[in-house]
């Protein structure tokens with residue numbers, strides 16, 4: 001039987017209250033959102049926080065998805081299942097639908113949150129690749145107010161993020177650009193498993209050429225979960241199979257997968273190329289008004 | 294810490310340690326052993342209960358997180374001595390063998406039919422994809438849930 005070590009438990013009733021509690025308990029306190037990464041780690045005693053600060057009561061502040069100007073704002077406490085069910089979000093960005101359908105399983109998705117996924121910072125986290133591809137911005141609140149960090153600078157290493165111990169991730173903001181298509185491709189060993197490898201693609205087509213491209217990669221050791229060299233290759237070129245395949249090849253070249261129980265490194269590198277190619281092709285097909293290539 | 298959890302419509306107040314998991318609160322504190330406990334790693338889904346109407350894996354939820362909220366376990370499915378349609382479906386279609394996965398399957402099935410009274414096979418398989426069954430090969434579980442959907446329809450038609 002797996003039992004967490006002892007800890008103090010506090011329930012936050014507002015964001016400022018959560019920040020006060022973080023201040024009071026100091027760096028050995030941890031936020032708990034869905035708890036679906038943290039509680040398993042506590043059960044295995046891989047994590048032994050002295051205090052848990054529960055933010056599940058903050059849905060009215062942190063659980064909203066809304067279009068605000070030319071951005072889509074997603075609260076940190078939005079559950080995976082809520083993002084999957086949100087038609088505004090998944091119509092604007094089909095990459096969310098693609099990814100959320102294959103993150104964990106439907107029951108886990110009822111608890112796990114968008115913010116928890118990003119803050120966990122697991123090198124195989126699907127949403128880290130998704131938000132990197134989308135060039136989202138993270139909104140972080142601390143005692144001194146709020147600040148923003150581009151998601152591409154949010155992850156500073158495995159399980160390390162830009163969020164300080166006395167801060168809270170409160171929101172992800174995704175730029176909405178007309179003429180943009182997006183998609184996600186993942187290979188997993190079985191339903192509900194973490195990716196062997198996965199790739200997300202976001203492209204904006206303007207006057208027949210690719211004006212902007214975002215490629216997110218997870219579980220393959222891509223720095224900051226993105227592939228800037230491959231993105232660069234796409235800019236200014238007309239979308240097409242060959243261009244996408246070359247971008248995939250470049251993306252695979254720049255990642256650093258490790259062999260583990262999910263597969264050998266060379267297989268993962270192969271997947272990085274192939275999944276990038278497939279994601280780009282599908283992203284291109286769902287650019288609004290695009291003729292199928 | 295003192296918590297009050299409403300389980301199957303009845304409030305229970307208990308003094309618990311924050312580290313107590315919901316599955317053990319239900320089984321050991323309240324004696325509701327219909328909720329099973331298997332992998333302990335949020336994979337198998339036998340510990341699934343409804344928290345405020347939504348299926349969750351109770352081995353990965355702290356009991357204190359259910360304070361002030363409503364939990365439904367398999368014991369709460371029948372009404373006035375009559376089994377729920379999903380329970381009847383599992384009986385009619387041989388939806389269980391050893392029964393270890395069954396309580397969790399029933400609670401997810403109930404949630405699915407509340408949300409979507411007429412699910413197709415793909416939607417049923419998707420809904421239960423976070424729960425493992427070592428016995429049935431899933432075929433009869435899918436049939437059982439479909440049976441419950443059909444039974445509920447024909448009941449509505451009669452009314």
Ligand SMILES: Cc1cc2nc3c(=O)[nH]c(=O)nc-3n(C[C@H](O)[C@H](O)[C@H](O)COP(=O)(O)OP(=O)(O)OC[C@H]3O[C@@H](n4cnc5c(N)ncnc54)[C@H](O)[C@@H]3O)c2cc1C
Nearest residue numbers: 031033034035036037038104112113116119126169193194
């Ligand atoms: C069986 C299983 C399968 C899974 N499969 C996948 C998968 O295929 N792909 C995938 O990407 N993920 C997968 N996950 C992980 C899942 O997505 C988790 O829900 C997610 O990683 C964490 O979200 P959470 O809300 O549960 O976070 P928690 O466990 O509550 O927290 C995780 C970490 O983030 C911190 N934190 C949480 N919210 C905030 C906040 N707002 N501000 C600051 N810090 C915060 C916590 O302190 C903790 O350190 C799986 C999980 C399980 C149990």
Ligand code: FES
Nearest residue numbers: 331332333338352
């Ligand atoms: S015991 Fe909870 S998922 Fe297996």
Ligand code: FES
Nearest residue numbers: 390394426427428
């Ligand atoms: S009936 Fe035995 S595990 Fe499902």
